Amino acid sequence: MTTGRFVRVDGVPLHVVVEGSGPPVVLSAGLVMAWFDWDQVAALLVARGRTVVRFDRPGHGLSAPATAPPTAAGEAHRIAGLLDALGLAGPVTVAGHSIAGFHAEAFARLYPERTAALVLVDTSIEEDPRTVWPAGVRTGAARVLGRALTAAGLPAALGPLARRAAVRASRTGGPDRPPPSAGGPPAARDLVRRVYRSSRVWRGALLENARYRDAAAEVLALRTGRPLAAPVTVLAGYDGSSGRGALRWLARQAELAVRLGARFEVVEPAGHLVMLDRPGLVARVVLDAGQRRA
Template sequence: MRVGGVPLHVVVEGSGPVCVLSAGLAMSWFDWDPVVPLLAPHRTVIRFDRPGHGLSAPTAVPPTAAGEAHRIAGLLDALGAAGPVTVVGHSLAGFHAEAFARLHPERTAALVLLDSSVEEDPRTVLPPAVRTAFARALGRAVTAAGLPAAFGALARRATVRASRTGGPDPAPPDLVGRCYRTGRVWQGVLLENARYPDMAAELLALRAAYPLRAPATVVAGYDGSASGPALRWLGRQAALADRIEARFEVADGAGHLVMLDRPNQVARAVLSAVPAPGDDG
């Protein structure tokens, strides 16, 4: 589906009120597979790959928080999705989901942030244009060297295993190969990562200018350890919930990829954000 001039890979399942699922940096539509069967009986579930991710085409325009928020709005327009939606953002996509809720309040029924990225005071050393140019050059270099074809699937598998508590990467090998053995995905990931601090700063500005009118939920992954980094991350997630006046939940025993480790809790958080007629409980 072409949205804003960019071909996007989109999957729509289920029926009922709409929810939109957007995964974090370097993730794909199939990373929501454990959650979707729990939502589809109650919701129309829309999941998509951002430009350069999954099976979506790249874009020449560097990503911004507002740009990704408007991309979600354009996707809803293209699908003819009427009525306010529950928008769900994981990790970096939490920036995009919150930006959508602030810039499109009339289209937002609820906001759910899953172990969202948090930056209290984002700072950069190099200008955005320099970081963007370096990311593009690095992406072309690793592609020309054949690194995605050789190591892309292995890098994906290792990253997922390190980011969860519940075992290895459950994604089908053929889909992992189709996505992560391509230079397109590596270049898309490098570009988003290069613009990460800019999107974080942009979101802080949006918070100051646009109130959040929809009910919000923050779900934090916590592996149960007493380590300093784990407890500090939990505290930052709780502070994020306080800052945006959101309901706060801890997904005990979950790593960063909460939707893989605790799909039932993620589904409950989405369904309870705005209960629809006929929802159980």
Template structure:
């Protein structure tokens, strides 16, 4: 679409579902879910620019831009016929919802997996300033050799902190291959610099483009009574209300729901068109 070479994995057979992972994550973070879906779905996973094995990001992501990327990817794969289920985790929930709103005729269902939520996004600094700082920091981090020295360890620590139990289930060789490069660090910093702009863009899309597809909001919850956990659960429930979506709680789970509760994520993708349970 913009000259960026994307890394893509396609497996399985049946109706198509697209899985997009959160900030600084990769296609292999969906491995447990993809294995459960492949007998029933054609599973498409891809790395956004600057993530996984895709080529470097050149600009900060936008909601509409990432929606167009998903559409172009499906066309390039020859999967642009029947409507697809699109699932987004964390910040990729913004992109998945944008796709569902901008391409209603191409969307069978929407699944938001512990999606980012911003009710009133307001940035303190202008977008060009944030983008320039992200580029500068990315170059400095790479020049200092931090990705090669600390990248895989930082990835493993982040994953441990995003789960209720267990460490990083990803293959260590793939983690080293991706996270020892400055490309991924720079890509994550650049995408994060546009986070609030993407959130604001999505709010505008909600005003102008109705959501026609059935939607599911799957919230990660560690089962604790902590104020932070309950507040996040309330925000996820509020998101489901705003989208008139089915609301499910993945418990116990951290933010990386795909690793903690892969079976529940797979069921959400397979069952999203069914009526919501009484809860």
């Protein structure tokens, strides 16, 4: 598994891995995930003649801590700043998983001239993202909880175990069935320990999660005045079950595709971590999206 280099964007050192050559693709992982969760997808894209950029948002992976609460527009600007720092001026295919789908969509709306295609990978969806507590209160609570977890030594003691449990529960079939053979091996133990024993990562995740609904509301607002100019694909993971939750999630993903005028594709069987369960299909969808640019 590859580790990369650090690039300073808006004063924050970001960990970034750049591989391959050809049309650029940016891969952004979901909450608490890291660059190595895209390893197999990246390898397949590089083999098909793409320049693949993977990066860790502040407080994630190996990047420095966040200096301010994240916003959807702020993360879109961060992607643009990273591309500038890397000298990648041409239009890019940007793929966002889970909460990073908000960031990827914001990028496509705010930087239409820099977007070749948008791929939303089992993206977060909030049709009515109202909040009970003010943003400042939620942010403060997240910071207090992060300091408490650090003081108790929980990230160092239980961080890697929590990561492994969360990944296992989010792959096809949940915790009681193994992932399909099409999926990839788990992340290297040394990298998992290096990343998830750090209190920085858990504090960053708490901070990002505290502003989750705010980011969703930002994206809804952008949809009213910032149309998408690039082709969009909504890619949904489905475990094949008839459970109400799984079917409802699939329906919401399909409804999102209609609202965005996007191509809708279902990956089955796959859990929420689609890129781990079915990396070949995710890579194919990303390639297809880039080739559909008008």
